[in-house]
Amino acid sequence: MMAGPIPEMGFVAVPRSAASIERTWDGVNAVWGSGSHAVAIASHTVPGDAIASMTAMATADVPMARLPGLSGQSIWLAAVAVGIGRAAVEGAISQASTRISAASGRAWSDYPSTQNSVASADIAIECARQGLFALADHTEEQLLAGDPPDRQTNARLHSICDHAFRTVRRSVSDLFTAGSVDALRAGHILEQSLRDIHGFSVQWERYRHLHYAAGKGLLGDDIVDPMY
Amino acid sequence: MSVLGDVVDSADLVRAERRAGEAGYAMTAPVMERLGPLGVFRLLGRDRSTGLGEFIRVLEALAHADPSVAWAAANSNGAAMATHAFPDAIAAEMLAESNWFYGVGFPPTGKAERVN
Numbered sequence: 001m002m003a004g005p006i007p008e009m010g011f012v013a014v015p016r017s018a019a020s021i022e023r024t025w026d027g028v029n030a031v032w033g034s035g036s037h038a039v040a041i042a043s044h045t046v047p048g049d050a051i052a053s054m055t056a057m058a059t060a061d062v063p064m065a066r067l068p069g070l071s072g073q074s075i076w077l078a079a080v081a082v083g084i085g086r087a088a089v090e091g092a093i094s095q096a097s098t099r100i101s102a103a104s105g106r107a108w109s110d111y112p113s114t115q116n117s118v119a120s121a122d123i124a125i126e127c128a129r130q131g132l133f134a135l136a137d138h139t140e141e142q143l144l145a146g147d148p149p150d151r152q153t154n155a156r157l158h159s160i161c162d163h164a165f166r167t168v169r170r171s172v173s174d175l176f177t178a179g180s181v182d183a184l185r186a187g188h189i190l191e192q193s194l195r196d197i198h199g200f201s202v203q204w205e206r207y208r209h210l211h212y213a214a215g216k217g218l219l220g221d222d223i224v225d226p227m228y
Numbered sequence: 229m230s231v232l233g234d235v236v237d238s239a240d241l242v243r244a245e246r247r248a249g250e251a252g253y254a255m256t257a258p259v260m261e262r263l264g265p266l267g268v269f270r271l272l273g274r275d276r277s278t279g280l281g282e283f284i285r286v287l288e289a290l291a292h293a294d295p296s297v298a299w300a301a302a303n304s305n306g307a308a309m310a311t312h313a314f315p316d317a318i319a320a321e322m323l324a325e326s327n328w329f330y331g332v333g334f335p336p337t338g339k340a341e342r343v344n
Contacts, residue, residue, distance in 0.1 A: 011310040012340075013322055019331070025253045033249030033256075033296030039333050045343060052313035060312035064272055064280065072280075073306075079284045080298045083291025129288065136284040143280065187247055196295045 010053040018044040030199025063143035069227045070207060071149065071157040075139075077204055078132055078164035084197045085125035085168035091189030092118055092175040099180050108180060117178035121171035128160075128167045135160055155214035158228070162211040165201050172197050232282055234266045235289045242293035255300055255329075264327025268301050273308035275323050300329070307332040 024038040058065060064072065096118065099108035108114055135156050139149050149157060176183050176190045183190035213223045242263070245256045263269065271278040271286065278286075283305070290298035307330035311319040322330075 011307075011313060013310075013314060013318055016331075023253070028253070031296050031299060032251075032253055033246065033294060034299045035254030035296075036299075037253070039331060041338070046340075049315045050318050052310060054313075056313035057310055062274070062312055064283075064309065065312060067280075075280075075284060076287050076302050079287040080291040080295055080302070083288040083293075083298060084295050086288075087292045132288070133281065133285065137281040140280040187250075192246070192250075200295065200299070 010051060012046055013050040014041060014044060030195040066143045066148045068148055068154060071154055074158045074161040074210060075136060078161040080200055081164040081168045081197060082125060082129045082132055084193050085171055086129065088172045088175050088190055088193035089122050089125055092179055095179055095182060114178045117174040121175050124167050124171050128164050132160055132164065151217055155217045158210040158214040161204055162208060165204050168197050169201060231266055231271065232285050232289065235268060235286050238262050239289065239293040242297055246294040249294065249296060255297055259297060260329060264329065267326060269304040269329045270308040270323065272305045273323050274311045274319055303332050304330040
């Protein structure tokens with residue numbers, strides 16, 4: 001229950017003591033450790049000043065509030081994807097550097113398929129990573145100047161997410177299949193990376209229309225989607 | 229040292245706790261206790277001035293160690309960002325403890341009722 005004006009959409013601050021956690025996240029197939037369980041509030045009275053509208057946050061005089069729609073979420077999802085990819089590359093290198101085939105006695109690092117997968121994944125993910133950082137820094141400059149991101153920059157904030165997920169999914173899949181049977185075991189870094197990049201991809205797919213909107217924006221259309 | 233440097237220094241612990249966090253379907257106490265005091269869960273709160281460049285690098289570094297922790301930190305920061313929209317007293321209460329993690333539920337499925 002709440003007192004005072006009720007905005008159409010906004011934030012309601014509730015103390016931890018008012019909520020109970022329902023363990024709906026148990027048994028998921030990816031992103032296991034996030035603790036993304038449901039929260040239930042049986043009854044709690046919220047004072048009016050603990051309710052804030054979305055507009056109040058969007059108009060706050062802070063640089064990050066100048067990010068429109070969900071462009072902030074798009075770029076931070078990209079950061080998560082790239083981090084997963086970087087860990088997978090390192091895991092593949094570590095494994096291939098130490099593993100010897102029991103059947104042939106040949107070092108895993110001598111397999112051309114392993115060499116190709118590691119080299120391709122490493123450069124693909126590092127390019128995505130450096131592009132991500134450059135875009136974040138460029139966007140921050142505009143935010144600090146008191147402006148929202150310009151048309152091209154905002155389009156890239158969404159598209160870098162799509163690019164990161166495509167790049168990392170493909171790279172992690174290649175690394176996983178070029179790895180040894182070790183990667184089939186639960187808890188191996190390539191197994192963890194494979195399931196988590198797909199788990200996070202499900203989240204991005206809900207917002208992937210923003211990537212298409214980015215294309216429309218670059219082509220000159222004014223995008224009216226509030227998520228953009 | 230920057231928050232990013234602190235997070236990179238904490239990566240081994242976060243990585244070591246990953247299996248336990250996955251087994252329990254939640255962030256472990258050692259990770260919470262290490263990252264919380266660094267301010268990782270409130271980088272975008274109104275008592276901070278973390279820029280987008282550092283925030284993105286922190287999330288990437290966390291995801292490198294454990295993507296689930298990165299996801300949880302990002303969501304907590306979404307809630308911390310909301311402190312910019314609240315009156316000073318409410319924001320101060322939300323930010324009172326430096327190591328708090330903020331849960332965020334979006335959108336709620338229940339229905340609020342107005343009371344006088």
